[in-house]
Amino acid sequence: MTTPEPSTEPSTEPSARDVDVLVTGAGITGLYQLYRAREAGFSVQLLEAGDGVGGTWYWNRYPGARFDSESYTYGYIFSKELFEEWEWQEHFAEQPEIEQYLNHVVDRFDLRRHIRFGARVSSAVYDEGSGTWSVAASDGTRFRARYFVAATGVLSVPYYPEVPGREDFRGESYHTGLWPAEPVDFAGKRVAVIGTGSSGVQVIPTIADEVASLTVYQRTANWCTPLNNAPITPDEQAELRANFEAMCEILDTSPSGFLHLAHDRAAFDDSREERWSFFEKMWGSPGFSKLTSNYSDLLMDEAANAEWCEFVSEKIRGIIEDPETAEKLIPSDHRFGEKRPPFVTGYFEAFNNPHVELVDLRQTPILRMTEDGIETSEGVREFDIVVWATGFDFGTGALARMGIRGRDGVALVDHWADGPRTFLGVQTAGFPNFFFPGGPHAAAGNNPRYNGDQVDFITDTLVYLRSNGFETIEVTSSAEDTWTDMIDRWATRAPSFGESSYYFGSNIPGKPRKYLLNSAGRPKLFAEIARVAETDYQAFTLSRSSDRRSAEV
Numbered sequence: 169m170t171t172p173e174p175s176t177e178p179s180t181e182p183s184a185r186d187v188d189v190l191v192t193g194a195g196i197t198g199l200y201q202l203y204r205a206r207e208a209g210f211s212v213q214l215l216e217a218g219d220g221v222g223g224t225w226y227w228n229r230y231p232g233a234r235f236d237s238e239s240y241t242y243g244y245i246f247s248k249e250l251f252e253e254w255e256w257q258e259h260f261a262e263q264p265e266i267e268q269y270l271n272h273v274v275d276r277f278d279l280r281r282h283i284r285f286g287a288r289v290s291s292a293v294y295d296e297g298s299g300t301w302s303v304a305a306s307d308g309t310r311f312r313a314r315y316f317v318a319a320t321g322v323l324s325v326p327y328y329p330e331v332p333g334r335e336d337f338r339g340e341s342y343h344t345g346l347w348p349a350e351p352v353d354f355a356g357k358r359v360a361v362i363g364t365g366s367s368g369v370q371v372i373p374t375i376a377d378e379v380a381s382l383t384v385y386q387r388t389a390n391w392c393t394p395l396n397n398a399p400i401t402p403d404e405q406a407e408l409r410a411n412f413e414a415m416c417e418i419l420d421t422s423p424s425g426f427l428h429l430a431h432d433r434a435a436f437d438d439s440r441e442e443r444w445s446f447f448e449k450m451w452g453s454p455g456f457s458k459l460t461s462n463y464s465d466l467l468m469d470e471a472a473n474a475e476w477c478e479f480v481s482e483k484i485r486g487i488i489e490d491p492e493t494a495e496k497l498i499p500s501d502h503r504f505g506e507k508r509p510p511f512v513t514g515y516f517e518a519f520n521n522p523h524v525e526l527v528d529l530r531q532t533p534i535l536r537m538t539e540d541g542i543e544t545s546e547g548v549r550e551f552d553i554v555v556w557a558t559g560f561d562f563g564t565g566a567l568a569r570m571g572i573r574g575r576d577g578v579a580l581v582d583h584w585a586d587g588p589r590t591f592l593g594v595q596t597a598g599f600p601n602f603f604f605p606g607g608p609h610a611a612a613g614n615n616p617r618y619n620g621d622q623v624d625f626i627t628d629t630l631v632y633l634r635s636n637g638f639e640t641i642e643v644t645s646s647a648e649d650t651w652t653d654m655i656d657r658w659a660t661r662a663p664s665f666g667e668s669s670y671y672f673g674s675n676i677p678g679k680p681r682k683y684l685l686n687s688a689g690r691p692k693l694f695a696e697i698a699r700v701a702e703t704d705y706q707a708f709t710l711s712r713s714s715d716r717r718s719a720e721v
C-alpha cells in the first residue's frame with residue numbers, strides 16, 4: 169500500500185472551516201458520535217463519502233442484507249422516546265428498514281444539517297503548532313478541527329480477489345459491499361456468486377427463485393445455522409416497550425452486547441441425549457444465541473465444539489437432498505466460532521433447486537475471468553451477472569486510505585505497518601486528538617454496543633479536557649503497548665480462534681496477521697475506561713496551548 173502524501177493547499181481552494189469535532193462516517197457509530205458531541209456543546213461537522221446515511225448499512229444494500237443481531241439490540245438505546253416511536257418490523261431487520269431507521273434518527277435529532285455527503289476524506293494531517301487537524305475531502309472542502317474522529321467502520325473497504333481477467337468480464341458485476349442504489353434485475357439471468365461468508369449466504373437464497381441459474385463458487389464452507397427471524401408481533405412490541413429499562417441494563421453490561429443469557433452448563437455435564445436435545449433448542453434459537461447461549465465450554469473445549477459441529481453436520485445432511493453437495497457444505501477445516509458464523513434463512517434449502525449448483529473451489533479452482541464468465545480447472549461457465557461476496561479489508565482498511573498523518577508527519581499506515589496499535593481501540597500514540605471508535609480493537613460482539621461505549625468514553629474525555637482547560641490529548645506509548653500486547657496475547661488464548669479468520673487480516677494478501685477485534689472483550693474495555701477516570705487520565709498526555717508553545721521554545 170502506498171503512503172499518501174500530505175496535501176498542499178493551492179491558493180485557489182477555499183480556506184478551512186474551523187470546527188471543534190470533525191467526524192467522518194455516517195454509520196451507526198459516527199451518527200452517535202455526532203449527536204453526543206453536539207449535545208455536549210461542541211461545534212460539529214460530519215463528512216460522509218456516500219450520498220446518504222447508514223455507513224455499512226448504506227453500502228451493503230444487496231438482496232437479503234439484514235441484521236443478524238436483534239434489531240432492537242442493534243439500534244440506539246440512548247433515547248427512550250426514539251425506542252418507543254420506532255417499531256422494528258422484524259426481529260432481524262432487512263437493509264431497507266435499517267436505512268429508513270437511520271434516516272429517521274438523523275431527522276428526529278436534527279443531525280442532517282451537520283452532515284456533508286459525497287465528501288470522502290482524502291487527507292488528515294495533524295498540525296503540532298495549533299494542536300489541530302487539517303482535513304481535506306474529495307468535494308474540495310477543508311476543515312480545521314480540534315478533534316478528529318474517524319468512525320469509518322471495519323467493513324467499509326470491499327475486497328476483490330486478484331482473479332486474472334477480472335476486468336475482462338462483459339456482463340454485470342457487483343460487490344456486495346458496494347451495491348448500487350438501483351435494483352439489480354436478476355430475473356431469468358445466469359448468475360454466479362463468489363464467496364460464502366455472511367454476505368454470500370444472505371444473497372444466495374434471496375435471489376435463488378428469481379434467477380435462471382445460480383452457480384455458487386465456494387472456497388471454504390462456513391458453519392451456517394438458522395437465523396430464525398420472524399415479524400415482531402404487537403404483543404412483543406408492547407413487551408419491548410414495557411421492558412426498555414431492563415433491556416438497556418442487560419445491553420449496557422452484557423459481555424457481548426446481546427440480550428441472550430449465558431448457559432450455565434458445560435457440554436459434558438449432560439448425557440448425549442440431553443446434549444442433542446439442548447442443541448435442538450439452540451438450532452431453533454435466534455441468531456447469535458447459538459454462540460452466546462450455547463454450552464459454556466463451546467469455544468474453549470475442542471471436544472464440546474466437535475459435538476455441536478457433529479449436530480450441525482447432521483442437520484445439513486438432513487436438509488440437502490444431494491449427499492455430495494451436503495458434504496461440500498459442511499466445513500472440514502475449522503471449528504464453530506473459529507470464523508465468524510453466518511446465520512441464514514433458507515440457505516441450505518436453496519441447493520435443493522435443480523438450477524442452483526455448488527462449485528467447490530478446493531477441487532476446481534478459479535483460473536480466470538473471461539469476457540463471458542468464469543473459468544475454473546473444469547472449464548468455462550457463462551454468466552450474465554457475477555456477484556462478488558468476497559469480503560473486506562477488515563478493521564484497518566478505511567483508516568489506511570485516508571492519508572492520516574500525525575505528529576512529525578508520521579503516516580498512520582507506517583505506525584501500523586505491523587498491525588494496528590491502539591489504546592482501548594480509540595487512540596494511537598503519535599496522533600494527538602485523533603479517535604477511531606468502531607475501528608480496530610473495538611468490538612467483539614454486538615458492534616453498536618461496544619462502539620457506543622467508545623463514543624461515550626471519547627465524548628466524556630472531550631468534556632473533561634474542556635472542563636480542565638486542556639486542548640490536546642495523546643495516549644502514551646506505554647499505554648498503547650500494554651493494550652496492544654494484551655489484545656495480541658488474548659487473541660490466541662481461545663483455541664477456537666484460528667488465524668485463518670479475517671479477524672486476523674488473513675483474507676488480504678500481504679496484510680500483517682494481527683488480531684483486529686477486542687480479544688479481551690467488553691468487561692476489559694469497561695475496566696480500563698474506569699481506570700482512566702480513576703487515575704485522572706494517566707494513560708494520556710494532556711496539554712494546553714501554552715504548554716505546546718513553551719515546548720517549542
Ligand code: NAP
Binds near residue numbers: 323330366508
Ligand atoms: P467474508 O466473511 O470475508 O467472506 C468472503 C468470502 O469470499 C469467503 O467465502 C471467502 O472464502 C471468499 N473468497 C475470498 N477470496 C476468494 C477467492 N480468491 N476465491 C474464492 N472465494 C474467495 O465476507 P462477507 O461475507 O462480506 O462478510 C464479512 C463480514 O461482514 C461478516 O463476517 C460479518 O461480520 C459482516 N456481515 C454481517 C452481516 C449481518 O450482520 N447480517 C451480513 C453480512 C456480512 P474463504 O473463506 O476461503 O476465504
